[in-house]
Amino acid sequence: MENFVFYNPVKILFGKGQIANIAAEIPAEAKILITYGGGSIKTNGVYDQVKAALAGRNVFEFGGIEPNPHLETLLKAVELIRKESIDFILAVGGGSVVDGTKFIAAAVPFKGDPWDILAKGAPVTAAVPFGAVLTLPATGSEMNTGSVVTKWETQEKLFFTSPLVFPRFSVLDPETTYSLPPRQISNGIVDAYTHVMEQYLTYPANAPLQDRLAESILKTLIEEGPKTLANPQDYDARANLVWSATLALNGLIGAGVPQDWTTHMIGHELTALHGLDHAQTLAVVLPSTLSIKRDRKWQKLLQYGERVWGIVEGDEEERVNLAIAKTRNFFESVGVRTRLSDYGVGLDTIPVIIDRFEKRGFVALGEHKDVNPQTVEQILTLSA
Amino acid sequence: MENFVFYNPVKILFGKGQIANIAAEIPAEAKILITYGGGSIKTNGVYDQVKAALAGRNVFEFGGIEPNPHLETLLKAVELIRKESIDFILAVGGGSVVDGTKFIAAAVPFKGDPWDILAKGAPVTAAVPFGAVLTLPATGSEMNTGSVVTKWETQEKLFFTSPLVFPRFSVLDPETTYSLPPRQISNGIVDAYTHVMEQYLTYPANAPLQDRLAESILKTLIEEGPKTLANPQDYDARANLVWSATLALNGLIGAGVPQDWTTHMIGHELTALHGLDHAQTLAVVLPSTLSIKRDRKWQKLLQYGERVWGIVEGDEEERVNLAIAKTRNFFESVGVRTRLSDYGVGLDTIPVIIDRFEKRGFVALGEHKDVNPQTVEQILTLSA
Numbered sequence A, B: 001m002e003n004f005v006f007y008n009p010v011k012i013l014f015g016k017g018q019i020a021n022i023a024a025e026i027p028a029e030a031k032i033l034i035t036y037g038g039g040s041i042k043t044n045g046v047y048d049q050v051k052a053a054l055a056g057r058n059v060f061e062f063g064g065i066e067p068n069p070h071l072e073t074l075l076k077a078v079e080l081i082r083k084e085s086i087d088f089i090l091a092v093g094g095g096s097v098v099d100g101t102k103f104i105a106a107a108v109p110f111k112g113d114p115w116d117i118l119a120k121g122a123p124v125t126a127a128v129p130f131g132a133v134l135t136l137p138a139t140g141s142e143m144n145t146g147s148v149v150t151k152w153e154t155q156e157k158l159f160f161t162s163p164l165v166f167p168r169f170s171v172l173d174p175e176t177t178y179s180l181p182p183r184q185i186s187n188g189i190v191d192a193y194t195h196v197m198e199q200y201l202t203y204p205a206n207a208p209l210q211d212r213l214a215e216s217i218l219k220t221l222i223e224e225g226p227k228t229l230a231n232p233q234d235y236d237a238r239a240n241l242v243w244s245a246t247l248a249l250n251g252l253i254g255a256g257v258p259q260d261w262t263t264h265m266i267g268h269e270l271t272a273l274h275g276l277d278h279a280q281t282l283a284v285v286l287p288s289t290l291s292i293k294r295d296r297k298w299q300k301l302l303q304y305g306e307r308v309w310g311i312v313e314g315d316e317e318e319r320v321n322l323a324i325a326k327t328r329n330f331f332e333s334v335g336v337r338t339r340l341s342d343y344g345v346g347l348d349t350i351p352v353i354i355d356r357f358e359k360r361g362f363v364a365l366g367e368h369k370d371v372n373p374q375t376v377e378q379i380l381t382l383s384a
Helices: A018-025 A046-053 A071-084 A095-107 A115-119 A182-200 A208-230 A235-247 A262-274 A278-292 A294-309 A316-333 A349-359 A373-382 B018-025 B046-053 B071-084 B095-107 B115-119 B182-200 B208-230 B235-247 B262-274 B278-292 B294-309 B316-333 B349-359 B373-382
Strands: A004-006 A011-014 A031-035 A058-062 A088-093 A130-134 A146-151 A156-161 A169-172 B004-006 B011-014 B031-035 B058-062 B088-093 B130-134 B146-151 B156-161 B169-172
Touching (some): A011 A018, A031 A095, A046 A088, A058 A071, A088 A095, A115 A146, A146 A262, A182 A208, A208 B235, B018 B046, B058 B071, B115 B146, B156 B262, B182 B235, B208 B235, B262 B349, B278 B316, B278 B373, B349 B373
Parallel strands (some): A011 A169
Antiparallel strands (some): A011 B004
16 A cells, blocks of 8 residues: 545535535635526525525625636636635535636635646645535535636646645535436546546555445446436435545545546546537546556456456456446446547547647656557547 | 535544654644553654654653543643643554543543543533544544543543544554554454444445445455454555554444444443453454344345355345354454453343443433343343
8 A cells, every 4th residue: 555645624514405504614704605607506496595594694696607617717706706805605516616616716815827726736825715515426526626627718628736625515415416417417427437447447556445445436336327317316326426426536545546547637638629528538538548558457457347347257358358348338328428439529639639738748647657648649549 | 325414634644654744734833742551652663753753842741541541540631731731732552542632632621520521421612632643553533533531430431522632633654553462453453343333234224335335344354354463564454454444433434324333332331340452342242232133234234244245145044144153253263252251251240231321321222222221131141
């Protein structure tokens, strides 16, 4: 096992009716800004629950945060917070609203151009405190410090992280997710699954507990994902998806083990260039990454096949092939297509993506830092 | 799944050499009190590492905290802290030192008799901040808010919990545990195993992820426990035990599911009256509790048997019996005996224990609140 530091102070309020308890989590005199997205919270009852919970409090609003939140939009919220001296932000929405709010929180006290936090890794030294009411199980952003923001002008999708942007609390009420369209639930299943795979499907590191925790989440997603798609108002199935998605990326399963993240890095480019949903890019790239890097992931592919998919027959190569095929089939079975061609993306995107990586100074990816531009080309070619 | 609140802000510094990093976790101007136990830290190098890490800092010491820490001892530390205006405590030792330090931390600012925190559930409204350097994997105290203290005068062993007594940080360096006697490692395995069972072996609650996380820890203890006993300096085996013991009782696996704790409540009495090690009491009581409450734990006993022990043959009763027998055999196999008679305790202890429960106002135990004095008698009789 590798040395690690694990720290996650996010308070999770999980279950039916928990939105009613948020007032106690926000300082009494705070000027509060509610951030949200396209307005679905106003039709599904979540907005009303939040307003009721904050009755009598000093509340401002900022809506319109897009999927893959845009820098240009978020900077307007930064301006509003500075102007109104807001003390606390409440993100109400899915991963994009939470990610966007993390950036807003860090940008408000930032000296200089806040884009530097993403583009140049400029250090975050302060942030406005915030909480979250999560309405879409997928990204894990509600219990971690990561944020991905897109600069619309240049179609760049970049990442930052800072311990200062942990949510103070996150409400996870599965009932608030009942009204989501099936596509977003399908995406959430694939997103959570891939988060686990990025931290698990590397090489053996003498960390059997972390392996089993990761396999626990994968097996639960395989079992509960189809259930919650078939019966969106089955409370337990939805609750199990929500909690799985949160634990998939809260630091626990990745503590003390190698991590990959190749699939995410390539996927971000596909979203930035072609507008694919984040999860769609993962469904396209992950099976190819596993296949191209199979030699270095061999032992874990065998373990994954056996423990997660029950694959015990055949020689090692057959088992590895089947484990990868099962992964692809699972994504397809929950309704997320796994080929670039399914989204009308041609192989002419490959040199563009590699060029973008190289312009930012290509840093080799993967648990062995051996994924170079040529490997990216192989992965994307196999994703055709 | 039941509603829950999960909050655990303890920063874990895990791995080789992490003691060197504690100075950064303690406020620079703090007057620090190091609390410890019988002095083994002075012979195994841990004390020297701590002192080196805190070189130049204002450090006081308080040693002599016993296993099953005594109120009478802890109150002397309270006095010292008040007299010297100590700002920060650093617990260096096993679960007893950490538990004792939690009580000290809460008792210092407490108005009135601090024993009321345990005996009367008096609310804790403030606590001295503290961190921990854990030297014995077992109790999970390093990442939770629970504390058990014994009043020597009356042989009462009682429990309190408060979110104010989370350690600010805990160092878990597996190498610091190499010099422990085998009996303490054996005890740690049984303690961690039983912590999981108290949160897992109840009834199905539509929480498959929590079930699998619990089973992950059990399987890892079954696999790594014997390894670390056989090769105390196998770093990975020891690291896996340490991390398993911490995650066994940090709130995660118990979030959203019913919990039992019958075994612990009965076990505490056996320690208080007869001086058995905590883990010895658990090894004696758990198999009997599972057996006596089998009807209400039936489905989970079958699941546990199949998933943890691979028991798939025989009728349900045979499988349940085998699952319980496997549990007992595992405890015996790691060197902890499972019968009252192994410790020279006779059945005449039963009325004494029940009388003690009743004098404190017997509160029915177990996940169904149906463990009454008669059930306790049955459990202890079966433990003969």
